[in-house]
Every structure is written in structure tokens, then in C-alpha cells.
Amino acid sequence: MDLKPLKPVKDILRDCITTLANGNLLFPPVCQNCGERTDSAEVWLCNKCVENLEELEPGLCPECGTKLIKGECFECGRPDVPWTEVQALYRYNDALRVLIHKLKYQDKRKIADYLAEKSADWLKAKHIFSDAEIIVPVPLHHVRQRERGFNQAALLAERLGKLMNWEYHANVLGRTRATVKQSMVEFEDREKNVNNAFKVKKPELLTNKRVVVIDDIYTSGSTMKALCRTIKECNPTCLYVFTIGKVC
Numbered sequence: 001m002d003l004k005p006l007k008p009v010k011d012i013l014r015d016c017i018t019t020l021a022n023g024n025l026l027f028p029p030v031c032q033n034c035g036e037r038t039d040s041a042e043v044w045l046c047n048k049c050v051e052n053l054e055e056l057e058p059g060l061c062p063e064c065g066t067k068l069i070k071g072e073c074f075e076c077g078r079p080d081v082p083w084t085e086v087q088a089l090y091r092y093n094d095a096l097r098v099l100i101h102k103l104k105y106q107d108k109r110k111i112a113d114y115l116a117e118k119s120a121d122w123l124k125a126k127h128i129f130s131d132a133e134i135i136v137p138v139p140l141h142h143v144r145q146r147e148r149g150f151n152q153a154a155l156l157a158e159r160l161g162k163l164m165n166w167e168y169h170a171n172v173l174g175r176t177r178a179t180v181k182q183s184m185v186e187f188e189d190r191e192k193n194v195n196n197a198f199k200v201k202k203p204e205l206l207t208n209k210r211v212v213v214i215d216d217i218y219t220s221g222s223t224m225k226a227l228c229r230t231i232k233e234c235n236p237t238c239l240y241v242f243t244i245g246k247v248c
Helices: 009-021 047-051 094-105 110-126 142-148 152-164 187-194 222-232
Strands: 085-091 134-137 173-175 198-200 210-218 238-246
Touching: 085 110, 094 110, 094 152, 094 210, 094 238, 110 152, 110 238, 134 152, 152 210, 173 222, 187 222, 198 222, 210 222, 222 238
Parallel strands: 085 238, 134 210, 210 238
Antiparallel strands: 173 198
């Protein structure tokens, strides 16, 4: 039986130091969804869980998820919306829910890098928003942002802007008042909860521009509709909406 030669002690020590420096010896990288080991701390999901992220087909109705025909929905009638086009990358399922939760509430900010890269790849491959110029995030109220420490939509906007070569403006939009978390409000009351809750602090940056507004999840659409109605008063050339996930 052939035996493989042992590594020199110095090589073994070097490998141990490298592994320890990468944080993989005491805290091995694991899938953020199922807990299985991954190859790198930069890999947030194992291959099996990555397969569970469901990419959505472009051009779906934001209300019911039916494929739009020339911008119209023949299933729900697609009520008037204050944007030019809306797109979402993934269906909001358990695998995506875990990633978003860890980003927002466990300060795993590098997840924003991962999601922005996936978004950029999808947008470029599908030739979506190819004429966009500016990207802005859905704003948090300053009290909530202070509590959380950051705005996850702003992280996504900044990273995606760089990948898509779009101008990123962090402080164009603001909140006029603190609102109850939409997840704690009944669906039929969500529009009232966010009505007149937004303001444009620098309208000149959006006038006659092709603007992308980004958020993490599209649920009822009440927040995005209220915000986009406010933005439309600045007369952007186009107003695009993009979210990482959509409840459908």
C-alpha cells in the first residue's frame, strides 16, 4: 500500500494559521439557512439552499403575479400604479426569508453584497432597467435607522449602483413621520399607515431622470406606492421599482 508523504511541520503550521486567520477553525462557515458547512465564509448558502432561491420571471403583475401583456394584467386588472415598471428577483420563500432576516436583524451586512451581485447578474442577463441612471433606497425613519444601525435598502442600493454603473443617492428621500411596521398592520390598513409618510429632500436630483427605487421585499406594495407617488411629483423620466423578493 502506497502511503502519501506527510507534510512538513512548517506547512501544517502555515495551513493552521491561515485557517485560523480566516475564522474557519473555531467558527467554520455554515449555510445561513440549513446550517451545513460551506466552502467559504463568503458563501452564505450551500448549493442545495441556493437551488431553493426561486428566481421570478420578468414582467409579472405586482398585484397577482400573472404575466403582463403589453403592461396590462388580464387576471386582476392591474390597478393604476405610480411607476413605469416593477421587477423582483426572487419569490419570498423560506431560503430568502432567512437571508433577509439575518441582514436586517443580525447585522450580516455582507449578505447585501451577495444579493446585489445576484441582482446585477439577473438584471443584465434580462436586459432590465438598462437605461436607468439613478438608484435610491426606500428610506427608514431616523429613529428606526438609529435602532438598527443601518438601512438595508441603502446597502443594497449602494452596492447595486456600483455594479450597474448607476448614480447612488442615499439622502434624496426621507420619512415625514414614523410609521408602524407594515408587518404588524392588517393588509387593508397598510396603505393608510404609510400615506403621506415620505418626502423628497432633493427633488432636483430626480427631475428628468430615469430612477430606480429599491427595497428588500415587495409584500402588499403599499409602501412602494406611497413613496413613488411622492417621487412622481418631481417628474422623473422613468420610475422603476426593484425588490430582492416578492410575496406571491
